[in-house]
Amino acid sequence: MPEYIVEENALKDFLQSISKGRVLLSPQGVGDKCQITETTPDKVTLNFTNTHISPKTLFFPQTEWLMSFQKDHSKPHPYVYQDLGDKAKSAVVFGIRPCDAKGLSVSNKVFQNDRFTDPYWKGKYESVIKVGLACKDPFPQCFCVAMGGSPYGATGLDVLAFPSEKGLGLKPITDEGAKLLAEANLKEADLSSELKSQEEAAIKAQGIPDDYSPIDHRGLLNLFQDPQWQSIAENCLNCGVCTFICPTCHCFDIQDEENSEGGVRMRNWDTCMSWLFTVHGTGHNPRPSKTERVRQRFMHKLKYIPMKQNGDRGCTGCGRCVVLCPVNIDIRSVALRMSTLNMQKQA
Amino acid sequence: MFNPYLPYPVRIAEIRVETEDKNLRTFKFEFLDPDDENKFAYMPGQFAELSVPGQGEIPIGIASSPSEKGHVLFTVNRVGQVSSYMHNMKKDDIMGIRGPLGHPYPLDTLQGKNLLIIAGGFAVTTLRSTIIWLLEPENRPNYGKITFVYGARTPGLLLYKDEWMAWDKRDDIDVFVTIDREVPDWNYRVGFVPAVTKEVCPAPENTAALICGPPIMIKFTQPVLEEAGYTPDSIIMSLENRMKCGLGICGRCNVGPEYVCKDGPVFTLAQLNQLPKEY
Structure with missing residues (x-):
């Protein structure tokens, strides 16, 4: 598939064209933070690092009403839950970062797993065309390369956009992306060598990546039973901020709310850092202390998900949790400790 | 959809x-x-x-x-x-x-085998389902000897009384119902499930054990079976964990990489031996 070029002053026309009949979503400033939200072509900027919270909110809102019921016996179906639908809107997102797109593709395999499909996720995820924006200059918190990704990675994207000498370069990734670009009436250009040299430079700019591959080779129980989890968890406050801003954290709680006329069933983001997350009705809790809960988060990202998703990790190196953790727990140093054959010796 | x-x-x-x-x-x-x-x-x-x-x-x-x-x-x-x-x-x-939701007991692959079914307290529910199904005339000939051990603290805490009393009168299932301590007018066994299991369990050859009960019962029954020669892949258990979605998505019931809801709740001891004990 050919690449395309959008000259600098033509960006607005391009965005107009690809958002025809669709909602345009793009990172927008909210105070001193930015977040992907509905916008118009004239407000789109390429001048941002990454969104404060991961774009998972687009497909997996923090609170989502799933179904509702009514209690009036003179009306149809009293006390029977009715689906509220996925509320999907045909949209194009412009400016999603490769780490986030890859992270959402990991979650996609959980929401559409080997046995069940989550219709609320699927409807929204699949009705959004994803145009990613490559990261020419890495940000201080970035480590996508160490996690097996690339600042120019295309996993989970339909189109990869990147800043080219001549304007904005566009590389179609999927058939849907190719169709989107073909319909936008753009100038074709062979940008493959520029793309390749840019990617190499961007990878190099992240420095020599840590090697976390020993985690893949260590046995599950060997890693799980390592005594170092206690010291890794020592500082943790179980505040859960890491899980809320993470592009691959997808855990949720389901709750009912009712009044005299009826009620709704909703799902809300939940966090494995909470004691309540796993406690049984009997009071028994398989993850009773923060050590088990911190271990769960890192094992889930770096061992369980790779075991289930052909080696793809549940961390894509976006760096949000590294920046926002109030006690400076750094997933890179945890991954390094997990990579050490005998974590005890490293203490 | x-x-x-x-x-x-x-x-x-x-x-x-x-x-x-x-x-x-x-x-x-x-x-x-x-x-x-x-x-x-x-x-x-x-x-x-x-x-x-x-x-x-x-x-x-x-x-x-x-x-x-x-x-x-x-x-x-x-x-x-x-x-x-x-x-x-x-x-x-x-x-x-x-x-x-979840996977059933592997009754299809257990065809031709003897079955030892062990239940404790109110965890007997899915094993009631299993026994009713096994005793159906079209299913019973596909299995060997069936032994049912069921325990509760007192007679009043045993579920499905009419049913197991009726099974006890049949000759195609051996029923051993037990309570913890002796009480008047109790005509069945007295003693804990592990002790009764030790006494009545069939030879391990070509036999599978299905166990469902409180953790304390499993903890003491498992060694009895292992001592009797049951291999980890012939001991089949059903786990419980806190759940919400039941679909392997909401993320709380995992035992290592496996979700109790989607990949279980039925696991063999051989499978559980490879997994963290987070249940």
Whole structure:
């Protein structure tokens, strides 16, 4: 598939064209933070690092009403839950970062797993065309390369956009992306060598990546039973901020709310850092202390998900949790400790 | 698109108080739409989310057998918000069930084998389903000797009395029901499940054990079976963990990389030996 070029002053026309009949979503400033939200072509900027919270909110809102019921016996179906639908809107997102797109593709395999499909996720995820924006200059918190990704990675994207000498370069990734670009009436250009040299430079700019591959080779129980989890968890406050801003954290709680006329069933983001997350009705809790809960988060990202998703990790190196953790727990140093054959010796 | 979160509406057709402490009730549900019964095609060992509109959902093992047509049975212990609410519901009230969820006992691969079925307390529910199914005339010839060990603290805490008393009179299943301490007018066994198992368990050759019970019972029964020569892949257990979605998505019931809801709840001891003990 050919690449395309959008000259600098033509960006607005391009965005107009690809958002025809669709909602345009793009990172927008909210105070001193930015977040992907509905916008118009004239407000789109390429001048941002990454969104404060991961774009998972687009497909997996923090609170989502799933179904509702009514209690009036003179009306149809009293006390029977009715689906509220996925509320999907045909949209194009412009400016999603490769780490986030890859992270959402990991979650996609959980929401559409080997046995069940989550219709609320699927409807929204699949009705959004994803145009990613490559990261020419890495940000201080970035480590996508160490996690097996690339600042120019295309996993989970339909189109990869990147800043080219001549304007904005566009590389179609999927058939849907190719169709989107073909319909936008753009100038074709062979940008493959520029793309390749840019990617190499961007990878190099992240420095020599840590090697976390020993985690893949260590046995599950060997890693799980390592005594170092206690010291890794020592500082943790179980505040859960890491899980809320993470592009691959997808855990949720389901709750009912009712009044005299009826009620709704909703799902809300939940966090494995909470004691309540796993406690049984009997009071028994398989993850009773923060050590088990911190271990769960890192094992889930770096061992369980790779075991289930052909080696793809549940961390894509976006760096949000590294920046926002109030006690400076750094997933890179945890991954390094997990990579050490005998974590005890490293203490 | 099929929505696995949307419960099938059901009517409570019957409520039976099962135990003398009144903490366990068996609910008989009938589907409001008869077609839903076909969609809810299940096998013994699977569970469902019982859904009370406005209250929430609880994952409960299916106590009825697929061979019992026209209704499904669930025995519910009064523990939390939803189960307590259910204990105050009445016949003909409308609620929902969502499922079937999880994997059943591997009854197809156990054909030709002897079965040792061990239950403790109210964890007997899915094993009731299993035994009813096994004793069906079209299924019984496909299996060898069936031995059923069932224990509870007192006679009043044993579920499904009429049924196991009837099984006890049959000659195609050996029934050993036991209580912890002797009481007057008790004509069955006295002693803990592990001790009774030790006494009555069949030879391990060509035999599989299905175990469901409280952790303390499993803890002491497992060594008895291993001592008797049962291999880890012939000991089959059913796990419980806190659940919400039941679909392997919401993330709380995992034991290592496996979700109890989607990949279990039935696991062999051989599988569990490879997994962290987070249950």
